[in-house]
Amino acid sequence: MTSLDQTHDAALRSWVKGADGHPDFPIQNLPLGVFSPADGVMRPGIAIGDQILDLTALLGTGLLQGEEALAAEAAGGTALNSLLALGAGPRRALRARLSELLRAGSPERDRVAPLLHDAATCTLHLPAAIGDxxxxxxxxxxxxxxxxxxxxxxxxxxxxxxxxxxxxxxxxxxxxxxxxxxxxxxxxxxxxxxxxxxxxxxxxxxxxxxxxxxxxxxxxxxxxxxxxxxxxxxxxxxxxxxxxxxxxxxxxxxxxxxxxxxxxxxxxxxxxxxxxxxxxxxxxxxxxxxxxxxxxxxxxxxxxxxxxxxxxxxxxxxxxxxxxxxxxxxxxxxxxxxxxxxxxxxxxxxxxxxxxxxxxxxxxxxxxxxxxxxxxxxxxxxxxxxxxxxxxxxxxxxxxxxxxxxxxxxxxxxxxxxxxxxxxxxxxxxxxxxxx
Structure with a gap:
């Protein structure tokens, strides 16, 4: 079973406006999905407060390495099936790194902030191609x-x-x-x-x-x-x-x-x-x-x-x-x-x-x-x-x-x-x- 770690700390705060105390998507959650912003191009994203972090754009910044980068690369495209196939290791690594990047005091805030989209202006899609x-x-x-x-x-x-x-x-x-x-x-x-x-x-x-x-x-x-x-x-x-x-x-x-x-x-x-x-x-x-x-x-x-x-x-x-x-x-x-x-x-x-x-x-x-x-x-x-x-x-x-x-x-x-x-x-x- 999954054990508790620093990503579950209730005292953890995010620099993303509205994330702290959000009823669904505080920094302790970071769920995976597929969305399209105003340009209509489908891409993988992470929910944080009332924002969506563009995972493909984040990969392009070089801020992800090793298994976390492997997970983000597998998520690329219009469905998350390849990411799901990787199993827990890369998925956990990505979540841990996202927690570091989005927490209050992160030195990478200025590089990550432009990659956020207002969820209210985005369209959400099925997160994976459902075979059965x-x-x-x-x-x-x-x-x-x-x-x-x-x-x-x-x-x-x-x-x-x-x-x-x-x-x-x-x-x-x-x-x-x-x-x-x-x-x-x-x-x-x-x-x-x-x-x-x-x-x-x-x-x-x-x-x-x-x-x-x-x-x-x-x-x-x-x-x-x-x-x-x-x-x-x-x-x-x-x-x-x-x-x-x-x-x-x-x-x-x-x-x-x-x-x-x-x-x-x-x-x-x-x-x-x-x-x-x-x-x-x-x-x-x-x-x-x-x-x-x-x-x-x-x-x-x-x-x-x-x-x-x-x-x-x-x-x-x-x-x-x-x-x-x-x-x-x-x-x-x-x-x-x-x-x-x-x-x-x-x-x-x-x-x-x-x-x-x-x-x-x-x-x-x-x-x-x-x-x-x-x-x-x-x-x-x-x-x-x-x-x-x-x-x-x-x-x-x-x-x-x-x-x-x-x-x-x-x-x-x-x-x-x-x-x-x-x-x-x-x-x-x-x-x-x-x-x-």
């Missing part, structure tokens, strides 16, 4: 809440506590935060209808998840052991894996989600590194008495003692009427990554256990992360009990599922006394009407 995407189902409270709607007496299927459940999703429709989402059309069947119909989804929903970016991959046929799985994780992002619940209910048997999920997924555009999140690692929650012990290929002492995270997760809803009336976003959920039944390392180990090869830039989703309380549901189908109990808003509106014009905002932050708060940036999107 797999969505897991490791939020146990979500699994129980959904299961109770169909099987009140036995909400979890027999395999849930033995194996990290997942399915392969559609990588081509993943988009960065801010990209609108078009309401999907599909086939569904109302419970009282004699025949199915085709049309816009009437039960459009969100899913609060974390995304896991794969770094170094593995050869086809060669599993990644649980003990080294963390070395294959390059970072994390927020993920909203939108779901059309009415389409899903009709199509998911026998092969699982298809059109209900493949129309869009939204991610936050910054890769928050394992190094930045080191202060928020915690032990995996002890399994309740009677739960099975994971099979040996999924069990590692180090992963159990520090493979989980304590990250606050929030979901907000903004409707056109809320916005027009000047009301703040309505908080739908306040959850936490503590509620994951399986760790990220267990997801990686299981994914490759049959010989599947992962590649740099592949993305894994955790599945919806809900808490045990009603106000910690990571989806509307849970929060409204399948649409039976609507959410009431300050504007006088009600929501059972999402309507056209609604906007969903996801946020994630690590908050721990004695350390700087680390955030992911927003993951947000507005719902547009279905294609006529």
């Amino acid at each position: 995407y797999t969505d897991f189902y490791v939020g146990i409270h979500h699994a129980e809440n959904i299961g109770k709607q169909f099987r009140p007496d036995n909400p979890l299927l027999p395999n849930y506590k033995h194996v990290p459940i997942g399915y392969h999703g559609r990588a081509s429709s993943i988009r960065p935060s801010g990209t609108p989402v078009r309401r999907p059309r599909g086939q569904s069947k109302a419970p009282d209808a004699a025949e199915p119909s085709f049309g816009p989804s009437r039960r459009l929903d969100l899913e609060l998840e974390l995304g896991v970016w794969i770094g170094p991959g593995n050869e086809l046929g060669t599993p990644i052991p649980i003990g080294v799985a963390p070395a294959h994780i390059a970072g994390y992002c927020l993920l909203n894996d939108w779901s059309a619940r009415d389409i899903q209910a009709w199509e998911y048997q026998p092969l699982g989600p298809f059109l209900a999920k493949n129309f869009a997924s939204t991610i936050s555009p910054w890769i928050v590194t394992p190094e930045a999140l080191a202060p928020f690692r915690i032990a995996q929650a002890a399994r309740p008495a009677g739960d099975p012990t994971p099979l040996p290929y999924l069990l590692d002492e180090s992963d159990q003692s520090g493979g989980a995270f304590d990250l606050r997760l929030d979901v907000f809803l903004v409707t056109p009427r809320l916005r027009e009336a000047g009301h703040p976003p309505h908080r739908i959920s306040a959850s936490n990554t503590r509620h994951m039944y399986w760790t990220m390392a267990q997801m990686v180990a299981h994914h490759t256990s049959g010989g599947c090869n992962l590649q740099p830039g592949d993305l894994l989703g955790t599945g919806t992360i809900s808490g045990p309380e009603r106000d910690a549901c990571g989806s509307l189908v849970e929060a409204t009990l399948g649409g039976k109990e609507p959410i009431r808003l300050a504007s006088g509106e009600e929501r059972r599922f999402l309507e056209d014009g609604d906007e969903i905002i996801l946020r994630a932050r690590g908050i721990r006394e004695g350390f700087a708060t680390i955030g992911f940036g927003e993951c947000r999107a507005v719902i547009l009407g279905a294609v006529a």
